[in-house]
Amino acid sequence: MNTTPSARTKGLILVVEDDPALLLMMRYNLEQRGYRVETAADGESALLALETSRPDAAVLDWMLPGLSGLDLCRRIRAHPSMRDLPVLLLTARTDERDAIRGLDTGADDYLVKPCSIDTLDARLRALLRRHQSSYDVLSFADLTMDPETHRVERAGRNLTLGPTEFRLLDLLIRNPRKVFSREDLLKRIWGQNIHVEIRTIDVHIRRLRKAINGPGELDLVRTVRAAGYALDDVPEGDT
Template sequence: MNVETQDAGGAGRGARLLVVEDDPSLQVMMRYNLEKLGYAVDVASDGAAALNAVSAARPDLVLLDWMLPGGMSGLDVCRRLRALPGDNAIPVIMLTARSEETDAISGLENGADDYLTKPCSIATLDARIKAMLRRMNVTYDELRFEDIVLDPTKHRVERSGRKIQLGPTEYRLLEFFMRRPGRVFSREDILKAIWGENIHVEIRTVDVHIRRLRREINAPGEADLIRTVRSAGYALDNTPD
């Protein structure tokens, strides 16, 4: 898929997308372009990882490649998503190089809500995503934990009323934790959630970005709400060690 890099005005839409794509370079490119448009993006490289990602954090929309490794195709994933209790409403846009009309019909009959043929531009993909979310009446409420407020729509973070400027990775980290307060995540869990699978990033990179996030959100005298759990990982928690 040839995704064209464009700046479409940077509208902070705030929707959480799950991109299911096995090509690592395409994963990176799609995440970069979609996050630039204001979406929060998770990635998965195969069908099993996609279903696990949906179970861990329900996305607002799934961008699903047809051809996937591991014996589970995009059609299989779509059918399983539709069989999950309470998850029938997750919209699915199928992305595939298969351009025959019968392929489009097959994708739609197996539960996809829309069908895009590769290659397509990021502008076309963005338009389809927005149209789908409008039909689903998806809204994005503020996330709050203690005195921290994260507004996914405006891509804005405040603590005790002061604005906090975060880099893209630190923003994703904070949003990841704020959607799952109190839960302990290993460094491996965080690496997969923030950077994606099959992306070669050193495990200690997680610690570096956690330190940066702490430095930005913690003013002098404020409690450190990111708890380090020895031999386990990190959590957003107000419980003292």
């Protein structure tokens, strides 16, 4: 897994390709077009990258060692926090039935290798425009969250959240005052088929509270006894 450090404007792209020379070329050319680029050489490394960062789009080679690009796309679509990620499949397969199979799996677009960087750039720009509505700045009470830049503020001060706390807040702020059970949060944040202890939710909720609530401020994360958690601006005991 490798991330370019320079700040750009077009967004962060995860490129998953097992050919080192092609991966290096794609990374260089996309950087020249104004993207930030994160790379992975196999599906497992890509899953790790997706867990630790939130790219704006993913370019997946179909024929990866171990977990294929097609299987990786299925995993992405099955994971609640990643299901809306724009995915472009890149492959040497030329049969139209393969393209249909890739799109049916959940890919947003499909390109046959070799392709020009102009074509790849155009397809990525189209995908990012299509998903731009997901990047609207979200707000609740005096809390604001920008999913594109990962910037979170409360009452004008910057907040620092870990990746899991960010995903929790993203879910809660999109559904204000809705109570989520611990089981529901586990499924939505970690996915249906990943085993995580239910007590883990309580740990991350505590971390989220610590991150967003300053001294003297209202605790915006409401605990509903025997039910779960909600983002709410009604103080405990007033409901």
